[in-house]
Amino acid sequence: MSINTTEKQATDFNVEMPDADGHFGIFGGRFVSETLTAALDELQETYEKLRNDPDFQAEFDKELAHYVGRPSPLYFAERLTEECGGAKIYLKREDLNHTGAHKVNNTIGQALLAKFMGKKKVIAETGAGQHGVASATVAARFGLECKVFMGSTDVERQKLNVYRMKLLGAEVESVTCGTKTLKDAMNEAMRHWVTNVDDTFYIIGTAAGPHPYPMLVRDFQSIIGRETQRQCDEQIGRQPDAVVACVGGGSNAIGMFHPYIKYPEVEMYGVEAGGLGLEGDDHAAPLSKGKPGVLHGNRTYLMEDENGQIMGTHSVSAGLDYPGVGPEHSWLKDVGRAKYVAATDDEAIDAFHKLTRLEGIMPALESSHAIAYAMKLAATMDKDKVIVVNLSGRGDKDIHTIAELDGVTA
Amino acid sequence: MSRITKTFERLAEEGKKALIPYITAGDPDKATTVPMMHALVEAGADVIELGVPFSDPMADGPTIQLACERSLKHGTSLRDVLGMVAEFRKTDKRTAVVLMGYLNPVEAMGYPEFVEQASAAGVDGVLVVDMPPEEARSVDSMFEEAGLDLIYLLAPTSTERRIKTIGEVGRGYVYYVSLRGVTGSAAIDVEDVERNLDHIRQHVKAPLCVGFGIQNAEAAARVSEVCDGVIVGSALVSRIADQADNPVQAIKDVTGLAGSMREAMDANAAAEA
Numbered sequence: 001m002s003i004n005t006t007e008k009q010a011t012d013f014n015v016e017m018p019d020a021d022g023h024f025g026i027f028g029g030r031f032v033s034e035t036l037t038a039a040l041d042e043l044q045e046t047y048e049k050l051r052n053d054p055d056f057q058a059e060f061d062k063e064l065a066h067y068v069g070r071p072s073p074l075y076f077a078e079r080l081t082e083e084c085g086g087a088k089i090y091l092k093r094e095d096l097n098h099t100g101a102h103k104v105n106n107t108i109g110q111a112l113l114a115k116f117m118g119k120k121k122v123i124a125e126t127g128a129g130q131h132g133v134a135s136a137t138v139a140a141r142f143g144l145e146c147k148v149f150m151g152s153t154d155v156e157r158q159k160l161n162v163y164r165m166k167l168l169g170a171e172v173e174s175v176t177c178g179t180k181t182l183k184d185a186m187n188e189a190m191r192h193w194v195t196n197v198d199d200t201f202y203i204i205g206t207a208a209g210p211h212p213y214p215m216l217v218r219d220f221q222s223i224i225g226r227e228t229q230r231q232c233d234e235q236i237g238r239q240p241d242a243v244v245a246c247v248g249g250g251s252n253a254i255g256m257f258h259p260y261i262k263y264p265e266v267e268m269y270g271v272e273a274g275g276l277g278l279e280g281d282d283h284a285a286p287l288s289k290g291k292p293g294v295l296h297g298n299r300t301y302l303m304e305d306e307n308g309q310i311m312g313t314h315s316v317s318a319g320l321d322y323p324g325v326g327p328e329h330s331w332l333k334d335v336g337r338a339k340y341v342a343a344t345d346d347e348a349i350d351a352f353h354k355l356t357r358l359e360g361i362m363p364a365l366e367s368s369h370a371i372a373y374a375m376k377l378a379a380t381m382d383k384d385k386v387i388v389v390n391l392s393g394r395g396d397k398d399i400h401t402i403a404e405l406d407g408v409t410a
Numbered sequence: 411m412s413r414i415t416k417t418f419e420r421l422a423e424e425g426k427k428a429l430i431p432y433i434t435a436g437d438p439d440k441a442t443t444v445p446m447m448h449a450l451v452e453a454g455a456d457v458i459e460l461g462v463p464f465s466d467p468m469a470d471g472p473t474i475q476l477a478c479e480r481s482l483k484h485g486t487s488l489r490d491v492l493g494m495v496a497e498f499r500k501t502d503k504r505t506a507v508v509l510m511g512y513l514n515p516v517e518a519m520g521y522p523e524f525v526e527q528a529s530a531a532g533v534d535g536v537l538v539v540d541m542p543p544e545e546a547r548s549v550d551s552m553f554e555e556a557g558l559d560l561i562y563l564l565a566p567t568s569t570e571r572r573i574k575t576i577g578e579v580g581r582g583y584v585y586y587v588s589l590r591g592v593t594g595s596a597a598i599d600v601e602d603v604e605r606n607l608d609h610i611r612q613h614v615k616a617p618l619c620v621g622f623g624i625q626n627a628e629a630a631a632r633v634s635e636v637c638d639g640v641i642v643g644s645a646l647v648s649r650i651a652d653q654a655d656n657p658v659q660a661i662k663d664v665t666g667l668a669g670s671m672r673e674a675m676d677a678n679a680a681a682e683a
């Protein structure tokens with residue numbers, strides 16, 4: 001690889017993270033009730049064993065190749081580049097994966113863990129339904145019973161994905177407590193898991209939650225960054241100057257970032273949901289506007305009020321509508337290795353239309369946030385510079401949202 | 411000696427077991443909490459677990475989730491809860507008070523300020539559901555210096571190693587979660603609890619109290635035979651839910667149930683003696 005490895009900053013980015021207890025600096029860890037500890041210990045032990053087991057890795061790679069359809073292409077977006085008038089923009093096409101997003105990289109990995117642990121049932125939480133669909137998909141693939149927890153507000157908003165999950169044989173449980181959205185679905189999945197740990201595996205959908213989840217989700221998603229490194233070498237003959245990804249819980253972003261962390265000459269930009277703007281409370285940008293706290297088993301940046309109660313969030317894209325973020329991002333922010341910015345609803349929608357018209361690629365609204373920021377960034381950079389944007393998913397699921405905004409009844 | 415430890419010593423001398431009711435502070439409204447605490451003491455409570463409401467009570471079933479929602483509707487904050495304890499302490503110096511809740515409100519206030527204010531208000535113990543001993547290491551001594559007992563949970567799934575750890579670091583009492591699940595899930599299996607407690611006692615010197623799934627006086631009495639204290643939460647909180655619009659009646663119903671548990675437990679202890 002044509003990367004200069006000798007440069008280092010004050011933090012040693014060659015040290016493997018997290019530590020043995022799941023900490024990324026002050027972030028991460030395992031803040032759970034005693035009732036979950038044994039289950040997490042069991043998962044951690046299994047994963048430590050399988051992580052470096054060639055048979056497990058071979059099976060994972062085989063699934064990624066033949067079921068998911070990897071490697072996903074690295075595509076030079078020539079007309080988008082021209083439009084921005086600066087750095088060359090490449091797209092890492094996670095939208096072309098089976099089920100249409102990066103989520104499946106992780107659900108395949110965790111379903112294999114479930115299989116190795118002899119668990120016959122899986123549960124998952126979902127917001128937009130993308131992770132729910134990806135979980136239901138691998139459950140069908142591996143013959144596992146699947147139950148998906150989804151906030152009742154989201155069940156209403158995402159009817160098509162609810163139906164998809166049902167077609168795949170999953171049971172969708174509507175969650176009516178709290179704000180009735182993703183965070184509450186995660187609470188309910190945890191509660192179900194506590195009660196059924198013996199035969200149930202919990203497939204968490206993003207790089208958050210108690211240790212070892214942030215680590216294992218990151219490991220499974222890191223295929224994105226590793227492929228990008230190889231493809232950049234082959235296609236461009238060098239590594240990019242910057243990588244850009246949207247950040248909800250942070251799994252697609254950490255998948256892209258992680259292999260690049262130890263190469264400080266590659267800048268990393270995580271794009272949060274700016275919603276109606278960062279001035280008010282109607283956004284989902286804990287890294288930009290939140291503060292450190294503890295939720296869902298880890299210490300991380302959170303959107304909370306002055307009393308430590310978790311706030312409701314807003315984003316046009318349901319997949320970014322989460323008040324927390326994976327702990328590794330909180331660490332990357334604090335040590336200054338990655339920069340976290342935001343794109344508003346309007347900027348994301350505009351980017352959706354631009355990419356659709358200029359490249360014939362309809363991005364998911366989540367990914368549109370990354371595109372929006374990359375377009376701004378590219379314009380400030382020279383033409384010989386290179387940006388890789390992680391196009392985390394395709395936009396089919398969002399067409400009704402776009403249609404509604406346009407006043408079209410699709 | 412902490413008020414909690416004194417309470418258990420006194421009870422041991424009297425040949426009685428501790429009755430520990432849980433209520434969520436601010437449920438159904440802020441004004442009802444302190445009178446309800448006093449009424450619970452009247453009905454025979456030895457320790458009161460006062461819940462600090464949280465927006466995301468991950469380890470709780472629907473009953474306590476809804477109690478948190480009722481309380482948060484009035485904006486009950488951790489500061490408000492500390493104020494309630496201070497108010498209660500004005501006239502009750504004897505009954506131990508344990509704050510029970512989740513970590514984030516404490517993190518938001520900041521540990522130094524929290525331990526100082528909790529101690530000043532007259533709080534005796536703190537049970538943070540999502541702060542296991544591994545994550546408490548860096549703040550543990552702050553609680554100790556402020557005279558606050560950090561109380562930990564043990565579960566049927568706890569391993570030998572963890573039982574030992576909690577035996578070493580747990581203070582006040584250890585809260586044994588009697589079943590796999592969230593609060594309010596199912597009825598308790600006393601034989602199963604007894605077997606597990608026998609095992610736990612080999613490593614834990616602090617009093618062992620049992621909670622989750624104790625729904626009526628008879629269950630409280632039977633459980634009290636095998637442990638040092640009985641914790642009752644969801645059964646009381648659901649009485650509050652039933653009378654959320656009528657706090658006076660809610661207090662009557664809650665103390666009625668707590669009182670019947672006290673009676674049954676004491677009758678049982680007397681019969682054994």
Ligand SMILES: Cc1ncc(COP(=O)(O)O)c(C=O)c1O
Nearest residue numbers: 248249250251252319366392393
């Ligand atoms: C296409 C797509 N991108 C991004 C996300 C955000 O999740 P994460 O930040 O974990 O990648 C989602 C979540 O549903 C998604 O569906």
